[in-house]
Amino acid sequence: MIKWSKPKIKEFQTTLLDWYDSNRRDLPWRRDHEPYHIWVSEIMLQQTQVNTVIPYYQRFMMVFPTVEKLANAPEEQLLKAWEGLGYYSRVRNMQRAAQQLLNDDDGQWPHTKAELQELVGIGPYTAGAIASIAFNQPEPAVDGNAFRVFSQLLEIDADITKPQTRSLFEEAIRKVMPTDRPGDFNQAIMDLGSSYMTAKNSDNEHSPVRKFNQAYLDGRLDEFPVRSKRLKPVDKQYFALVIETPSGFLFQQRAGNELLAKLWVFPLVDADQLKADQPELNTTTIIKAIEDQFASETEIQTELQFIDIPIVNHTFTHQKWHVTLLYANLQKQPDLSHFSGKVVPVEEFSTLAWPTVQKKLWQAFKKRQIQLF
DNA sequence: GACGCGTGGGA
């Protein structure tokens, strides 16, 4: 697979690391090699851009400065710290891993990639990153950058979305990695992948490793990396029930096994489900059906009204939600003993972890309130 | 091995 000579490999290492030494980005998690710092940053950086992560990382370290603080934090505080970052299971897994570390390993970090990968939430990439950066182990850390950079340098045409392709890249990278500075090497590849060798608008003409880049030399950059197309998000229709009572608005917590697990949203009614169960429903009878369904689940009687604002759209990786707002203002405090959620006054909204779609729903509702004046 | 899991940015 690798046809590079030993001198060429050595020259590549020197070129890359010299460039890195004078051009490395000054990032908050690069101030030291504390495994806790590396770990938190790597989890946050999964499928998330550096500029997005920086403020989250800084806040997180203020609130959870140690593994112990993280392990013992209440879940709502965890989710609040992660609010807006997405892929919320990451932070819940991180707390489980912190507890694993304290209970099973007496708080001592394992140094090997294999042992690191036993911690929940740490996969082959993150284990390689921690092992190489924090513990100086000569392990590849193959993320999207490494896939892009090495697929171009070596013209590797394996589909990077296939799980089996990872080992192919790891073997190639092991052969060009220096044993003395593996952490810097891996980070240099990432900096390269976010500067000269980006996915879009790349600038390979000025790349420090352009003469090692076979795809560039062959004019075949657009052919690498090879990846199969992802599926289109599935359309889903919902009604969001904005129910105002004398003591606040009704909220429900998402179940632990579903999208947006453990986050707080307005009560949602699955419109597709409703249509499937009662195909005779039309626009004038649907509100009554929703009122009935809500009453049967919560014993709360409501008189809902459509809100005359556009439907709120929100796209996730694999679902596209189309949400219609319905509003009810209950003058009398309802019996909440059969309601699974809770009532929250506006002043306390900031204590709840909201997903972005809930922020959009609230904004849309507020905008409508203003229009009434 | 395929799928579920968020969000924001850029073309």
Add this chain to the structure above:
DNA sequence: TTCCCAAGCGT
């Protein structure tokens, strides 16, 4: 708007 992408992992 729509599409693709960005420091992936668990099941």
